[in-house]
Amino acid sequence: MSENSQTTPVLTKKGQETRKKILDAAEHVFGELGYYDASIVLITQHAQVSQGTFYNYFESKKAIYDELIxxxxxxxxxxxxxxxxxxxxxxxxxxxxxxxxxxxxxxxxxxxxxxxxxxxxxxxxxxxxxxxxxxxxxxxxxxxxxxxxxxxxxxxxxxxxxxxxxxxxxxxxxxxxxxxxxxxxxxxxxxxxxxxxxxxx
Amino acid sequence: MSENSQTTPVLTKKGQETRKKILDAAEHVFGELGYYDASIVLITQHAQVSQGTFYNYFESKKAIYDELIxxxxxxxxxxxxxxxxxxxxxxxxxxxxxxxxxxxxxxxxxxxxxxxxxxxxxxxxxxxxxxxxxxxxxxxxxxxxxxxxxxxxxxxxxxxxxxxxxxxxxxxxxxxxxxxxxxxxxxxxxxxxxxxxxxxx
Missing domain, CATH: 1.10.357.10 (Tetracycline Repressor, domain 2)
Known part of the structure; x- marks a missing residue:
């Protein structure tokens, strides 16, 4: 797997902040509950963003887990x-x-x-x-x-x-x-x- | 946690064999699927024993996981x-x-x-x-x-x-x-x- 197998698209400063907020929430949720009990709903609740916003940055639970690691x-x-x-x-x-x-x-x-x-x-x-x-x-x-x-x-x-x-x-x-x-x-x-x-x- | 926090009760040779068969199946199921996706049903199917038999040896999924480790x-x-x-x-x-x-x-x-x-x-x-x-x-x-x-x-x-x-x-x-x-x-x-x-x- 190469480092840039998933290239981060160009984002505005605000976009980057939102993406980071979602990743921080994912770090908390995956870390505390584990992959199988974690869900996109829990991640968006913890990040205080809508599910629609989540899907602007990540395609799935697996995609954000990969990107988090x-x-x-x-x-x-x-x-x-x-x-x-x-x-x-x-x-x-x-x-x-x-x-x-x-x-x-x-x-x-x-x-x-x-x-x-x-x-x-x-x-x-x-x-x-x-x-x-x-x-x-x-x-x-x-x-x-x-x-x-x-x-x-x-x-x-x-x-x-x-x-x-x-x-x-x-x-x-x-x-x-x-x-x-x-x-x-x-x-x-x-x-x-x-x-x-x-x-x- | 002491080594004998869960003392193994005295079992006949056949009972010991059945218990071992269930633990071997648990090793396979927990190892391949992980704790959260594993279930007593899957363990008993893999061990080819009934669920009733399972409960003669272990009280729960958590109990057999503990004993397996x-x-x-x-x-x-x-x-x-x-x-x-x-x-x-x-x-x-x-x-x-x-x-x-x-x-x-x-x-x-x-x-x-x-x-x-x-x-x-x-x-x-x-x-x-x-x-x-x-x-x-x-x-x-x-x-x-x-x-x-x-x-x-x-x-x-x-x-x-x-x-x-x-x-x-x-x-x-x-x-x-x-x-x-x-x-x-x-x-x-x-x-x-x-x-x-x-x-x-």
Whole structure:
């Protein structure tokens, strides 16, 4: 599935705001009720727009679910990308990326259930979400290996490992406890990872 | 939630077989359709038992879902426990544990969607599943640290990290591709982890 399989049409500023309002409502409704119990009626009620308005932006429940996941994925990836831009070492790059992920899911706690539902609703979309996130890690890892900062190891396996650690630590603290990830928790994970992959530990 | 919050009553051998047949059918139906679309009717049809029979063993759809997750969790944990019994080093212990997990999910591929549904159906059960699996890792890690094989690090954070790596690698290869995890993939993860946590890398 390519990033622009559903190109966002050109909208006025007001149109963009309405579209965003509907997507925010969808994030709430899908996150709290799940895909099967969610409905366009509930989404429009939560967004305080008419059903007619909804259909100006999205064709169906499935269409808005797809676009919600793509939108969340894009936002998350650009947030991480921005956060790691200031990193001066590969270690800092990794730490800033995790911190950006934890901060982002704090404001999008329903993300966990929205993504997990895709395992049933749309396997291709489910894989796309993780593959896209992994691709960002692969790029960073390749850079770090080219620089000689990290050992030469299989990029994809490391990418899935780093992504999984972020996901589970975020689940344990942010999603379950609604707390920030304790510094010592992040540092424990960072220590294992850096000793594990740094070229000169 | 304690392990024996729902004690299995004493059943004859035939009764146990029927109960197992219903649970196997539930694994299929919940895994393929998801909790909300699954029904007792579909489970009994798949198990080829009457609805009356179903109610001899389980009180409701929610009750059998709960018991299915508890049962899968117990089976998985005892499979891993058995597999690592023969390990002679801490590294082997870790590798045999991952291999047992990958083998087990190969025969229970619906496990992924069944567990992820719990994020919406029953958060407590969802946490219980991961907390139980993590507890096994914590026990192994404590032993390895006491022996001086692994560095002293926060047990729980490492447990969640190891569990997450197994889960994501299994998802990537077994769940998505229906393939065995390639040896080099497991060895890449093992190399990162062992260098990361061994006392003398």
């Amino acid at each position: 793509r939108q969340l994925s894009r936002e998350l990836r650009s947030t991480i990308k921005e956060a790691i831009m200031g990193a001066t070492t590969q270690e800092e790059n990794l730490r800033l990326g995790f911190l950006a992920f934890f901060r982002w899911i704090k404001h999008h706690r329903n993300m966990y259930s929205i993504i997990q539902q895709a395992a049933l609703v749309d396997q291709e979309l489910y894989r796309w979400y993780y593959a896209k996130l992994a691709a960002g890690y692969v790029r960073s890892l390749k850079n770090a290996m080219n620089e000689g900062a990290f050992r030469e190891m299989d990029h994809e396996t490391l990418a899935y490992s780093l992504m999984s650690i972020g996901q589970f630590i975020g689940m344990r603290w942010v999603y379950w406890e609604n707390e920030d990830v304790p510094e010592e928790v992040l540092e424990t994970a960072m220590s294992m990872i850096m000793k594990g992959i740094a070229a000169k530990p | 508890r049962q899968l969790s117990r089976e998985l944990r005892s499979t891993i426990k058995e597999a690592i019994m023969g390990a002679t080093t801490q590294e082997e212990n870790l590798r045999l544990g991952f291999l047992a997990f990958f083998r087990w999910i190969k025969h229970h591929r619906n496990m992924y969607s069944i567990i992820q549904q719990a994020a919406l159906v029953d958060q407590e059960l969802y946490r219980w599943y991961y907390a139980k699996l993590a507890a096994g890792y914590v026990r192994s890690l404590k032993n390895a640290m006491n022996e001086g094989a692994f560095r002293e690090m926060d047990h729980e954070t490492l447990a969640y990290s190891l569990m997450s790596i197994g889960q994501f690698i299994g998802m990537r290869w077994v769940y998505w591709e229906n393939e065995d995890v390639p040896e080099e993939v497991l060895e890449t993860a093992m190399s990162m982890i062992m260098k990361g946590i061994a006392a003398k890398p």
